[in-house]
Amino acid sequence: xxxxxxxxxxxxxxxxxxxxxxxxxxxxxxxxxxxxxxxxxxxxxxxxxxxxxxxxxxxxxxxxxxxxxxxxxxxxxxxxxxxxxxxxxxxxxxxxxxxxxxxxxxxxxxxxxxxxxxxxxxxxxxxxxxxxxxxxxxxxxxxxxxxxxxxxxxxxxxxxxxxxxxxxxxxxxxxxxxxxxxxxxxxxxxxxxxxxxxxxxxxxxxxxxxxxxxxxxxxxxxxxxxxxxx
Amino acid sequence: xxxxxxxxxxxxxxxxxxxxxxxxxxxxxxxxxxxxxxxxxxxxxxxxxxxxxxxxxxxxxxxxxxxxxxxxxxxxxxxxxxxxxxxxxxxxxxxxxxxxxxxxxxxxxxxxxxxxxxxxxxxxxxxxxxxxxxxxxxxxxxxxxxxxxxxxxxxxxxxxxxxxxxxxxxxxxxxxxxxxxxxxxxxxxxxxxxxxxxxxxxxxxxxxxxxxxxxxxxxxxxxxxxxxxxxxxxxxxxxxxxxxxxxxxxxxxxxxxxxxxxxxxxxxxxxxxxxxxxxxxxxxxxxxxxxxxxxxxxxxxxxxxxxxxxxxxxxxxxxxxxxxxxxxxxxxxxxxxxxxxxxxxxxxxxxxxxxxxxxxxxxxxxxxxxxxxxxxxxxxxxxxxxxxxxxxxxxxxxxxxxxxxxxxxxxxxxxxxxxxxxxxxxxxxxxxxxxxxxxxxxxxxxxxxxxxxxxxxxxxxxxxxxxxxxxxxxxxxxxxxxxxxxxxxxxx
Amino acid sequence: xxxxxxxxxxxxxxxxxxxxxxxxxxxxxxxxxxxxxxxxxxxxxxxxxxxxxxxxxxxxxxxxxxx
Numbered sequence: 001x002x003x004x005x006x007x008x009x010x011x012x013x014x015x016x017x018x019x020x021x022x023x024x025x026x027x028x029x030x031x032x033x034x035x036x037x038x039x040x041x042x043x044x045x046x047x048x049x050x051x052x053x054x055x056x057x058x059x060x061x062x063x064x065x066x067x068x069x070x071x072x073x074x075x076x077x078x079x080x081x082x083x084x085x086x087x088x089x090x091x092x093x094x095x096x097x098x099x100x101x102x103x104x105x106x107x108x109x110x111x112x113x114x115x116x117x118x119x120x121x122x123x124x125x126x127x128x129x130x131x132x133x134x135x136x137x138x139x140x141x142x143x144x145x146x147x148x149x150x151x152x153x154x155x156x157x158x159x160x161x162x163x164x165x166x167x168x169x170x171x172x173x174x175x176x177x178x179x180x181x182x183x184x185x186x187x188x189x190x191x192x193x194x195x196x197x198x199x200x201x202x203x204x205x206x207x208x209x210x211x212x213x214x215x216x217x218x219x220x221x222x223x224x225x226x227x228x229x230x
Numbered sequence: 231x232x233x234x235x236x237x238x239x240x241x242x243x244x245x246x247x248x249x250x251x252x253x254x255x256x257x258x259x260x261x262x263x264x265x266x267x268x269x270x271x272x273x274x275x276x277x278x279x280x281x282x283x284x285x286x287x288x289x290x291x292x293x294x295x296x297x298x299x300x301x302x303x304x305x306x307x308x309x310x311x312x313x314x315x316x317x318x319x320x321x322x323x324x325x326x327x328x329x330x331x332x333x334x335x336x337x338x339x340x341x342x343x344x345x346x347x348x349x350x351x352x353x354x355x356x357x358x359x360x361x362x363x364x365x366x367x368x369x370x371x372x373x374x375x376x377x378x379x380x381x382x383x384x385x386x387x388x389x390x391x392x393x394x395x396x397x398x399x400x401x402x403x404x405x406x407x408x409x410x411x412x413x414x415x416x417x418x419x420x421x422x423x424x425x426x427x428x429x430x431x432x433x434x435x436x437x438x439x440x441x442x443x444x445x446x447x448x449x450x451x452x453x454x455x456x457x458x459x460x461x462x463x464x465x466x467x468x469x470x471x472x473x474x475x476x477x478x479x480x481x482x483x484x485x486x487x488x489x490x491x492x493x494x495x496x497x498x499x500x501x502x503x504x505x506x507x508x509x510x511x512x513x514x515x516x517x518x519x520x521x522x523x524x525x526x527x528x529x530x531x532x533x534x535x536x537x538x539x540x541x542x543x544x545x546x547x548x549x550x551x552x553x554x555x556x557x558x559x560x561x562x563x564x565x566x567x568x569x570x571x572x573x574x575x576x577x578x579x580x581x582x583x584x585x586x587x588x589x590x591x592x593x594x595x596x597x598x599x600x601x602x603x604x605x606x607x608x609x610x611x612x613x614x615x616x617x618x619x620x621x622x623x624x625x626x627x628x629x630x631x632x633x634x635x636x637x638x639x640x641x642x643x644x645x646x647x648x649x650x651x652x653x654x655x656x657x658x659x660x661x662x663x664x665x666x667x668x669x670x671x672x673x674x675x676x677x678x679x680x681x682x683x684x685x686x687x688x689x690x691x692x693x694x695x696x697x698x699x700x701x702x703x704x705x706x707x708x709x710x711x712x713x714x715x716x717x718x719x720x721x722x
Numbered sequence: 723x724x725x726x727x728x729x730x731x732x733x734x735x736x737x738x739x740x741x742x743x744x745x746x747x748x749x750x751x752x753x754x755x756x757x758x759x760x761x762x763x764x765x766x767x768x769x770x771x772x773x774x775x776x777x778x779x780x781x782x783x784x785x786x787x788x789x
Contacts, residue, residue, distance in 0.1 A: 002750050003758035012400075016494055017407045019740075020454075023498030024415070026732045027514055028446050031725075032439075054434075058354035060288035066584055070507040074656040077664050085509035088441025093358050096445055096508065100584035101268065103668040125271070130673040134267070134274035134286045148422065148430030155425040155436055184429055236775050317773040392779040394757075396769040470770050479767035484751040487763070491747055495740045517733075 039086025041171040044153075044162050044178045045228065048191040048216070051149035052225025055218050056095070059136070064101035067229070080107040090162060102133055109230040114201040117223045122204075136219070140204055144221035150187035153180045195220045198227070239324040240615045242333035243312035246305045247608055247615065249337075251697050253301030253344065254604075258690045260294040265686045269679035284352055292363045293351045298596065299361060299459055301344060306604035307405070307463040308340070308379070313611050314398055314470045315383065319390035329385045336378040343371045355433050359448050361455045362416050366435045369417045376413070380406050397486045401466030404494060408458035416451035442509050453501035460595065462493070464603050465532050471603075471610050472539055472556050476546055477716035481538035485531055492528030500525055503574035506583065515576070522574030529567035536560040551626040552718055555606035558634065562598025566591060581656070586675070586682075587648025594641040597633070597689055605696055612703050613718045619709050621702035623720035629695040636688030639681055647678035 005012045045053060056062070069075050071082040083106055088094055112120075119126065122140070124133040156162040157180060164180035181187030192211070198220050199211040210217050267273045267287045275282045283289065312333060316323055323330050346368050350356075356363040364372065383406055387395070395403075419435035439447050473480050480486055502510065502518020537560050540546065546553045569591050573582045582588060609626065613619055620626065654674065657665035709719050756762050759781060769780050 002747055012395075013403055013407060016400075016404050017411070019491075019494045020404070020408050020498050021411060022736055023501075024411075024450055026729060026736060027499065027502065027517070028443075028450050031446065031511055031514075032443050057356060057358040059283075059286070060291050060356065060358070062358050063288050063291040068508055070580070070583075072507075072580065072656065074658065074664060077658075078655075078668070083509050085442045088445075088509070091441045092439070092444065093437040094441050094444040094448070095358060098360060098504070098584070099586075099589065101672075128669050130669050132268055132271040132672060134271060134282070134288075135279075136286075137279055138283045145431060148434045151422040151426035151430030151434065152436050154427070154429065155420055155422045159420060159425060160440070238775060318769045320773065320775060320777070320779050322775060391783055392769060393781040393783040394761075394766055394769070396766065398770070473767060473770045474773075477771070479764070479771060482764070483767050484755075484763045488744075488748050488751060492744060495744055 037086055038089030038168075039084055040169050042087050042089050043168050043170075043176055044090045044156075044164055046178055046190075046194060046224070047146060047149050047153060047181065047187050048144075048194040048221050048224040049228045050152060050225075051144045051146050051191065051216075052221035052223070052228075053095075054149060054152075055139070055144065055222045056225060057093075061105075062095045062097040064097075064099060064133070065103065065105045066097035066100050067104065067106040068096040069104055069106050075104070079104045080110055090156075092156065092160075105226070105229055107230055109227045112226065114198055114223050114227065115203070117226055118202050118204065118219070121219060121222070139218040139222060140206055142218045143210070144191075144216045144218045146188050146191045146216060146221075147184055149191075150181060150184055153187070191216060191221075194224060198223055236322055237324070238313075238316045238322050239330070240313060240611075241330070242323065242337055243309050243611065244615055245334075245337045246309040246312060246340075247611065247700075249341070249344075250302060250305040250309055250604065250608065251700060253297055253305055254693055255690075255697060257294060257297035257302050258686070258693055260290055260297065262683065262686045262690050264290055264294055265679065265683035269676060269683050283354075289352065289354060292356055292360075293348065295361060296347060296351065296363060299455070300347075303459060303464075303600055303604060305340070306607065307459070307467070308336070309611065310463075310467045310470070310607050311379075311383070311402055313615070314467070315386050315402070318392065318396040318398060318470065319386055320392045321386060321390050323386070326385070326389055329382060329389075332378055332381050332385065336375065336382060339371065339375050339378065343368065343375055346371065350433070357417075357419065357435065357437065359416065359437070359444075360452050362413070362448070362451060364417075365433045366417075366419055366421050367433065369413075369419075372413065376406070376410055380410070396470070397480070397483065397490065398466040398470045400487075400490055401462050401469070404490075405458050405463040405466065408454060408462065412451045412454050412458065416447055445505060445508065446510055446514070449504035450498075450501040453504055454498060456595075457493075457497040460600050461497075461529075464600050465493075467603055467607050468536055468556065468560070471607050472536055472553075472560075475550075475552055475556070475606075475610050475717060476540060476543055478539050478541075478543055481535050481541060485535045489528040489531030489535065492531060493525075496521055496525050496528055500574070503579065506574070506576055506579040519574050519576055519579075522571045526567060526571050530564060533560050533564040533567065536563075546717075550717060550720075551623060551630050552606055552609050552720075554627075554630050555602045555609070558630075559599050559602035559606065562594055562602070562637075566595035566599060569594070581652035582648060585648035585652045586644045586678070587652065590641045590644025590648060593644065594637060597637045597640060601689070601693075602633075605693075608696075608700065610718055612700055613709060614714055616704050617709055618703050618706040619719035619721050621699050621706045621721050623722060625695055625699050626720065629692040629699070632695070633689050633692035636685045636690075636692065639685030639688065641685075643678040643681035643685065647675045647682070650674060650678075 005015055069079045069082045076082055121136045123135055124131040153164060157164045164178055167175035167177050170176050181190050195211055195216045199207055207217050264287060274286045277285050347364060355365045383402060418438040421435045422430055423432040437444050499521040500518055502514040503522045506515045547557050572578055573591060651671045654666045654671040659665045706721055761781060765780055
């Protein structure tokens, strides 16, 4: 067998491929059905939250912040309940990260508020002395891309049956409906309504002016996403 | 034309060689900037707050990893392929117009890909998946580049004169197949513009996998990107250039075959060690852990084989800076393939994961092993490709020591930083409360971040010396010998 | 049979096959010492050492074409 393989590059290549592909088949594939099941209490992202998530990705926040709480006392003390697989069912892509230059953000919505984020994103070291996080001042003037967030909602609702406009079960037995716009205009209007609530807690005059003019600055979308992480 | 003897044609190798050096400088420069941004956060706005978006850590970080892995290292691999491939198969690229065309097209498309990647990452187009950040149009270009690489490999094998395939060719084939499979499956994504009927950004896409599944696929990919880009082809390069430069046959060709299959069998199963204590099934984590430890065997099989190739010829290490690069690289390979499995042990991983120790581990592999092998390979190829002697041997020696010092500063500081932070995160006081707030564990790292920055800077300085040396080599004294045997000629 | 069970069997089978193949290969290499053409494996190292276009291949692809 070995003599034969040495002389036939094609079958040799097939052999190499089988050997390396086998591991993936066995480890990765079989768990797909099981671990994609959402946990009760997990809900899809609203348009504004999703736009914020895109900004989180765009600026590679995941390069320094994890979203994965490991089951150790030191981690649950610091960040809250350890992560469960079903909580990530609507995360495309996953944002666990691989490095904690800054703290974990999996449940940051439980203990940080809109105004905290506003001050912190403008000047991190003023809020947390000694912080090495850069300021994200441009997010206060650049506008969030709601259209792309809407496009993603439509895509995942159609292709992966993500339950937008459908009741999803909550932990207390109630149900929650995450709405998705019926058109881009509708989605923008809904996002603006959500943004107004957040901007009401903010101090930055540029942000307030932009919202009053019907525009959504990036920072508002990002804070909406941060607040949704619970 | 008809009377000229047939020669190996290094046109494509030469093009990729320039690309390797340029992207190496770019990638390492960005790395040094990132390192100092962590030590001195003010640098995030070094070009003014108006363009802070493009100079901030987050935006530059994927640019650093990708320009090193898929820029510097991959072009180094392509350079070596277009050099080694012809030689061990004993066939010249000038014998086939088709393969020559494919080679040039390969380079051209690669250059297009590089430009597209740099521009899109700076603008913030990223999928967030590590080492697979590119959006879907670039993924398509990458697949095309890879297909051309495949045509080039199998095309050259098809017209070879040497019947048997040298061990390096085996590794190149594995490199091609492994990356092809991994890249395609990890980048399964749906462009939202088309799926939603024309809304939003045309470049945006959404992953076909969600949450835990996405994580499993990503780290199956991420771990094996290290395997099939930063290990397998680098071994291929080493197995050719070390024997060739030293004039010594591989210590044991049988061992090289055996460790090849060992590496193929074991590597793919170890990806789970990136996900220890996460929400993936427990057995995947344990298996990742166990296989990482098993992985020491084939890795050391190759490394020991490289070191023992110098048996009886150790004076060459003292005499030739080129051999020094290769021997230190093999040593770093042994070192990081021992360190990796240690970090994959669950209880160690509990401390090491998410800390700078992992960053340190990556870099003693990347700087010590991969970087040195690529540098040594180019030093060996340059005299043959340009038919000149290497401009300066003393410059090369100086470079070696500067870079070695840089690596040592890098990994020692990152070890201390990682273990310090890992221990501080988990420390409780006598009442069972957390002993340190998160920021305490960040400010304590400042000196180590500064030392790391200096280490990285030294490596970059060494690399610039390398670039200069190669540049001057192109106009150095021509070599008299028609075909050079073994040791590369070097000027003072 | 559940997915997890199939997975477990697949895993065990894969491990057994891989272990046998690897050890079989090691045994093969060190007992045979020579490949199908009767060439010592160690001779193949010369593919790197003698790799000029004018050098004789360690094992030429087809004899009559190469003469």
